[in-house]
Amino acid sequence: MDDLKGIEVPPFFVCPISLQIMKDPVTLATGITYDRDSIEKWLYTKKNNTCPVTKQVLLDIDLTPNHTVRRLIQSWCTHNPLSGVERFPTPRLPVSKSEILKLLKDLKYPNLQMKCLKRLKVIVLESETNKRSLEAVGAVDHLVHVLNNHNNNNNNNSNSVTSSSPAEEAASILYHMHLSQTRLQGLFAITSDFVEALTRVMQHATNYETRTYALMLFKSMFEAVESAQGPQSLKLGFFTELVKILTDEISQKATKSALKLLINVCNSSGRNRIRATEAAAVPALIDMLLDSSSDKRISEMVLMALDQLCQCAEGRSELLKHGAGLAVVSKRIFRVSSVASDRAVRIVHSVAKYSGNGIVVAEMLQIGVVGKLCLVLQVDCGSKMKEKAMEVLKMHARVWNNSCIPHTLISSYPS
Numbered sequence: 001m002d003d004l005k006g007i008e009v010p011p012f013f014v015c016p017i018s019l020q021i022m023k024d025p026v027t028l029a030t031g032i033t034y035d036r037d038s039i040e041k042w043l044y045t046k047k048n049n050t051c052p053v054t055k056q057v058l059l060d061i062d063l064t065p066n067h068t069v070r071r072l073i074q075s076w077c078t079h080n081p082l083s084g085v086e087r088f089p090t091p092r093l094p095v096s097k098s099e100i101l102k103l104l105k106d107l108k109y110p111n112l113q114m115k116c117l118k119r120l121k122v123i124v125l126e127s128e129t130n131k132r133s134l135e136a137v138g139a140v141d142h143l144v145h146v147l148n149n150h151n152n153n154n155n156n157n158s159n160s161v162t163s164s165s166p167a168e169e170a171a172s173i174l175y176h177m178h179l180s181q182t183r184l185q186g187l188f189a190i191t192s193d194f195v196e197a198l199t200r201v202m203q204h205a206t207n208y209e210t211r212t213y214a215l216m217l218f219k220s221m222f223e224a225v226e227s228a229q230g231p232q233s234l235k236l237g238f239f240t241e242l243v244k245i246l247t248d249e250i251s252q253k254a255t256k257s258a259l260k261l262l263i264n265v266c267n268s269s270g271r272n273r274i275r276a277t278e279a280a281a282v283p284a285l286i287d288m289l290l291d292s293s294s295d296k297r298i299s300e301m302v303l304m305a306l307d308q309l310c311q312c313a314e315g316r317s318e319l320l321k322h323g324a325g326l327a328v329v330s331k332r333i334f335r336v337s338s339v340a341s342d343r344a345v346r347i348v349h350s351v352a353k354y355s356g357n358g359i360v361v362a363e364m365l366q367i368g369v370v371g372k373l374c375l376v377l378q379v380d381c382g383s384k385m386k387e388k389a390m391e392v393l394k395m396h397a398r399v400w401n402n403s404c405i406p407h408t409l410i411s412s413y414p415s
Contacts, residue, residue, distance in 0.1 A: 026065055377389055
């Protein structure tokens with residue numbers, strides 16, 4: 001509207017949210033008209049359930065196209081070309097539920113399956129309304145059925161290595177549907193094979209994009225359930241794929257999602273921590289810390305994941321087995337952020353308390369871990385972090401007292 005040359009725009013042409021001329025006016029049950037894109041973001045992306053103008057709670061969120069206002073706007077645009085006004089094209093109507101149901105019905109026919117999936121993908125990418133329509137008519141169950149029943153291997157794919165499989169297309173559609181919390185929670189209840197099926201998609205995906213979609217869908221699912229209700233025993237293949245995504249460095253978005261997912265599933269179960277360790281997650285995370293190009297948030301998340309893994313003996317063993325494990329963790333204390341420092345101290349605490357044999361204790365002194373712990377006691381930081389550091393120093397005070405701990409600290413914090 002800033003480009004218009006001094007012309008007065010009728011107020012009922014303007015969307016109350018974007019304050020721009022409406023391209024696709026739709027009306028809520030409250031009688032207020034908005035531009036479709038703006039109101040869909042308000043309702044579906046931002047998860048609001050009220051009318052922005054009236055503040056009324058919406059029991060019915062159907063969006064009714066306001067053809068009268070659209071025609072008036074188009075007519076007004078046509079009569080004001082010299083003022084910088086361009087006529088908006090007639091918007092494409094949301095796909096009908098009957099068309100979606102026909103496509104879902106045809107999914108069961110092998111010769112029509114890929115054609116239907118590709119059409120469904122186009123539909124889901126067109127608008128938020130289409131996403132909600134797909135979810136409302138039960139598309140999730142049909143897509144999960146495709147995932148669970150399609151052997152996602154090279155023999156069943158097209159001869160071209162670049163061709164996607166039906167399972168890959170189904171996973172992509174499920175991700176782009178941006179499912180509601182309730183539906184995401186329901187994915188765990190649909191079938192016990194679903195996690196394995198989605199893992200197979202990641203294993204046999206023909207491109208990074210599909211692997212990322214499957215990963216993001218996993219992340220959304222696990223975030224939708226409480227930690228205690230999360231998967232208690234995921235299989236090794238799942239963690240192997242997570243580690244591959246971390247080592248392949250597909251994108252920062254994929255890396256952060258994989259780290260978040262790893263933290264969530266390890267937080268829900270000790271068995272998951274062991275499986276993640278078996279998948280070589282610890283050396284992969286340490287190598288990420290060694291990469292100086294990692295940003296602050298990634299470093300924090302890596303340390304959070306290592307903290308989880310070091311709560312099991314297998315994780316601590318892998319950390320100590322890595323030549324740079326303890327050293328790189330201790331170097332992150334006061335180097336990244338308060339969150340990173342806290343997690344690094346927690347990792348050192350776990351190692352010292354449960355794996356602190358003579359060799360480990362000597363290594364902690366040699367590589368400067370003990371000096372860092374002494375520094376923690378002297379600077380302004382969290383009380384819990386100081387408690388952890390002091391506990392470690394007390395554990396092995398007989399070994400370290402005469403060699404590294406300042407006498408002022410010994411008197412202030414007697415063992």
